[in-house]
Amino acid sequence: MNLxxxxxxxIQTWGSLATSWGINKTMAQVHALLLISTRPLSTEDIMDxxxxxxxxxxxxxxxxxxxxxxxxxxxxxxxxxxxxxxxDVWELFKQITKExxxxxxxPVLKTLDELQQIEDNSEESKEFxxxxxxxxxxxxxxxxxxxxxxxxxxxxxxxxFTKILKK
Amino acid sequence: MNLxxxxxxxIQTWGSLATSWGINKTMAQVHALLLISTRPLSTEDIMDxxxxxxxxxxxxxxxxxxxxxxxxxxxxxxxxxxxxxxxDVWELFKQITKExxxxxxxPVLKTLDELQQIEDNSEESKEFxxxxxxxxxxxxxxxxxxxxxxxxxxxxxxxxFTKILKK
Numbered sequence: 001m002n003l004x005x006x007x008x009x010x011i012q013t014w015g016s017l018a019t020s021w022g023i024n025k026t027m028a029q030v031h032a033l034l035l036i037s038t039r040p041l042s043t044e045d046i047m048d049x050x051x052x053x054x055x056x057x058x059x060x061x062x063x064x065x066x067x068x069x070x071x072x073x074x075x076x077x078x079x080x081x082x083x084x085x086x087x088d089v090w091e092l093f094k095q096i097t098k099e100x101x102x103x104x105x106x107p108v109l110k111t112l113d114e115l116q117q118i119e120d121n122s123e124e125s126k127e128f129x130x131x132x133x134x135x136x137x138x139x140x141x142x143x144x145x146x147x148x149x150x151x152x153x154x155x156x157x158x159x160x161f162t163k164i165l166k167k
Numbered sequence: 168m169n170l171x172x173x174x175x176x177x178i179q180t181w182g183s184l185a186t187s188w189g190i191n192k193t194m195a196q197v198h199a200l201l202l203i204s205t206r207p208l209s210t211e212d213i214m215d216x217x218x219x220x221x222x223x224x225x226x227x228x229x230x231x232x233x234x235x236x237x238x239x240x241x242x243x244x245x246x247x248x249x250x251x252x253x254x255d256v257w258e259l260f261k262q263i264t265k266e267x268x269x270x271x272x273x274p275v276l277k278t279l280d281e282l283q284q285i286e287d288n289s290e291e292s293k294e295f296x297x298x299x300x301x302x303x304x305x306x307x308x309x310x311x312x313x314x315x316x317x318x319x320x321x322x323x324x325x326x327x328f329t330k331i332l333k334k
Contacts, residue, residue: 003289021188090308093308134256142316
C-alpha cells in the first residue's frame with residue numbers, strides 16, 4: 001500500500017465510521033481530508049480530491065465550521081478562501097463531544113423532564129414515570145461521564161507521547 | 168398531556184435521538200415501546216401500536232435481539248411469540264456501549280494500525296503517520312473511558328434511588 005492508497009482508505013474508513021454515528025458521510029470525508037492535509041485547502045482542492053460538487057463542498061465546510069472543528073484561513077495575495085482543520089485530535093474529540101451534548105443529550109433530558117409532569121396516577125402511569133426516571137438518571141450519568149472526559153487531565157496526551165518517545 | 172400523548176411523545180423522542188446516533192428510527196421506536204410496556208408484547212401488538220408492517224416489526228425485533236437488549240418470551244397456552252425488553256436502563260446502556268465498541272471502535276483501531284504500516288519515508292508520509300498515531304491514541308483513550316463507564320461501580324444507581332426516596 002502506498003501513501004495515496006493509504007490516504008484513500010483512511011478517508012473512506014472515517015466516512016463509514018461517521019455514518020454509524022449519524023454524521024453525514026461527505027462531511028466526515030471533507031474533515032478527514034483537511035485533517036491530514038499539510039497545507040490549507042481551497043474549495044477547488046476539496047472538489048478535486050473527493051470528486052464532489054462545489055455545492056456539496058460548501059455545505060459540508062459550513063457545517064464543519066459550525067461544529068467548531070474547521071476554520072477559514074486567508075492567504076496573502078490569494079483571492080480564494082482556504083480551510084484548515086483543528087489538528088489536535090484530543091481537542092477535536094472534546095469539541096465534538098461538547099456539541100453533541102448540547103445538540104442531542106440536553107434536549108432529551110428536557111423532554112424526559114416534561115413527560116414526568118403528566119397528571120395521571122394509574123398503575124400504568126406510575127410504571128411509565130419510573131422508566132422515564134431511570135432514563136433521566138442514566139442519561140444524566142452518561143452526560144457526567146462525558147463532562148469528566150472533556151475536563152480530563154490533559155497531561156495524559158503529553159505523557160502518552162513521552163511513552164512513545166521512550167519506546 | 169395525558170398518558171397516551173406522553174407515551175407517543177416519548178417514543179418519537181427516542182426515535183429521533185436514535186437516528187442522530189446512526190440507529191434505525193423504527194428499531195428505536197420498537198425498543199422504546201417494549202421498554203415502557205407493562206407486559207410482553209406480540210408482533211401484532213407492536214404492529215398495532217406503531218402502525219408498521221409485520222415485516223418491519225420482525226426485522227427490527229430481530230436486530231434488537233442481536234444487540235442483546237430484547238428477549239423472546241413464551242407464554243403458556245399461547246402459540247404466539249412475545250417480546251420483552253431489558254428493563255434495567257443502566258444494563259441497557261452498558262450492553263449498547265459494549266456492542267458499539269465491538270462493532271465500530273475496534274475495527275477502526277485495526278484499520279488505523281494497518282495504515283501505519285505503509286513504507287514511505289517522505290515528509291508528507293511522516294505527517295500522515297503522525298495524525299494516524301494521534302487518532303489511534305485518542306480512539307484508544309475513548310475506548311478506555313467507555314470501558315471504565317461499563318465497569319463503573321454499580322452501586323451508584325442504587326445510591327441514586329436511595330437519594331430519590333429520601334426526597
